[in-house]
Amino acid sequence: MPLDFTGNVTLALSVTSLFLLILGLPLVAGISNKKNLTRHGYLTIIALTLQTILVFVIMVPSLIVNMSHILDLSMLSALNTWIHIGLGVFALGSGFAYVILWLWFSRSKMRCFTVKKYMLPTFIIWIIAIVTGALIHILQFF
Numbered sequence: 001m002p003l004d005f006t007g008n009v010t011l012a013l014s015v016t017s018l019f020l021l022i023l024g025l026p027l028v029a030g031i032s033n034k035k036n037l038t039r040h041g042y043l044t045i046i047a048l049t050l051q052t053i054l055v056f057v058i059m060v061p062s063l064i065v066n067m068s069h070i071l072d073l074s075m076l077s078a079l080n081t082w083i084h085i086g087l088g089v090f091a092l093g094s095g096f097a098y099v100i101l102w103l104w105f106s107r108s109k110m111r112c113f114t115v116k117k118y119m120l121p122t123f124i125i126w127i128i129a130i131v132t133g134a135l136i137h138i139l140q141f142f
């Protein structure tokens, strides 16, 4: 059975938002390079905006419409779905917190530096959210 078009687009755009985050990782010339850090900040904002639109336009409505199916899923599928939702909420919320810290104060003060150690764990959680989301889609849980 072909996978549904909206889900395919959602998955492709979610992977795109992950690539934007990767592109922004200031690995190339080191963290002390100011240009890399600014690029990391702006690419994170674009990735967050794209993913937030997908969550509110596609995923939250699907969650509401499919709630009765979700409550009826087998244990493993249900676990995957709730892990996806939990980690997804966490990844988006943390991303917003880092960006707000950067933009709220003078950008040159780089207040986001204070939460730098949480960024790699958040990035890994974001990847797990994409993988569990891809499983929901590819295995057609609902």
Ligand code: HEM
Pocket (backbone or CB within 6 Å): 006, 007, 008, 010, 011, 014, 015, 051, 055, 058, 059, 060, 062, 063, 084, 085, 087, 088, 089, 091, 092, 126, 129, 130, 133, 134, 136, 137, 142
């Ligand atoms: C970083 C955050 C997130 C990422 C990267 C992500 C990624 C994905 C991906 C790739 C899919 C599969 C595409 C599809 O079938 O539509 C998906 C599906 C889904 N996601 Fe997320 N997601 C995130 C956050 C959330 C949040 C916060 C919720 C809570 C409402 C959520 C609920 C769902 C649901 C219900 C589906 C199934 C959609 C369907 O097949 O009808 N996701 N997600």
